[in-house]
Amino acid sequence: MATDTSTSDEIETTLFITVSGPPGCGATTLCKRLADAMGCPYVSGGDIFRELADDRELNLNQLTAQADTSADIDRAIDQRLQQIAEKWGMANKPFILESRLAGWLAGERADLRIWLDAPEDIRLERIADRVETEAEMRVREVSEAGRYQSYYEIDIDDRELYDLNINTARWSKRGVFELVRTAIEAYDPDADEGAFSTPDVDP
Template sequence: MADTDDGSDRLSDSNLFVTVSGPPGSGVTTLCEGLSAALDCGYVSGGEVFREMAEERDMTLTQLIAEAGQSDEIDRALDRRLRTIAEKWGTANKAFILESRLAGWLAGNRADLRIWLDAPANVRADRTDDREEMTAEMQVREVIEASRYESYYDIDLSDRSFYDLVVNTGRWSPAGTLEIVLSAVREYDATIDEGAFETADLDI
């Protein structure tokens, strides 16, 4: 009799802490939504936390972005919140997804699987053409954030060797990208994992 196991049981039993990172338009939100549904777990988005911070300060998103450009206080406050979330879920023994540009670094050794998504600039521009957050300010923020993170934490965002899985989402459909990631989740076995990167907690 043929083996009909499609891996669904392994997905439902998964308790992996997954981080997803990538620039705007790379498909991180779409992947997190699909992955969250498949694993029946929650996820936290760095963008949503940033919006919450703007509301708490009675500021528009554009105003908070402008303020973030004046000092490192906003960026570090965001990163502290995300790290607190990572600390909580890293010990929960339940599946969870954390999404932000620095999610893998902020989660540190708590993360089981670190994913980076990307796509060619023209593809990402087409995907984000109608998004409110893709203002000129957000585009500028994307350009300068790499130098900020290197200055703050000595992190080189261009170094993809840190991630367990790097996917060019310009080459696959959202469903195809999700299946690539789900395949990695199904096949993950902590008992034979010899490729994890040790990560020190960031000095935030």
């Protein structure tokens, strides 16, 4: 959990929010800050993927390679994320789901769907101290995009369904949080004329 969130950052809401984006987009930073401010839990698809890698005593690159040859790994993760989305979509309580496919898997159960991104060189700088290398990140992005298209006919570059699309290189971490906070607090369900529809995903 983030430690620099003051009481003035508290957000009173019951919204179910999804956050998506490529590695280094700032999703984890935003989710931690939002979760603190909203007083709610959040689940990360990356954490579930890493837990699966640990369970199988594999590194991320090895598990990605296995996922390229079998649909079982991706489908197991996506089924788990979809089950979580179904649960929280009916709870009328604040919750955050973060993964590349979170917006698609949650569909219309989500109240607000966010896509974060940044230029590739910026994202590479941000992940420089991670275990995953630059080459591994690029392989994973291409691999995942291909699997999404193959399994679900999802074009990960199609951003139409997202309510907010933010280039996190243009604002500070605080600034990105404030942008999203403003959207949450300004949201009025009575004035909501409708989100873009999302095709059903069947993991």
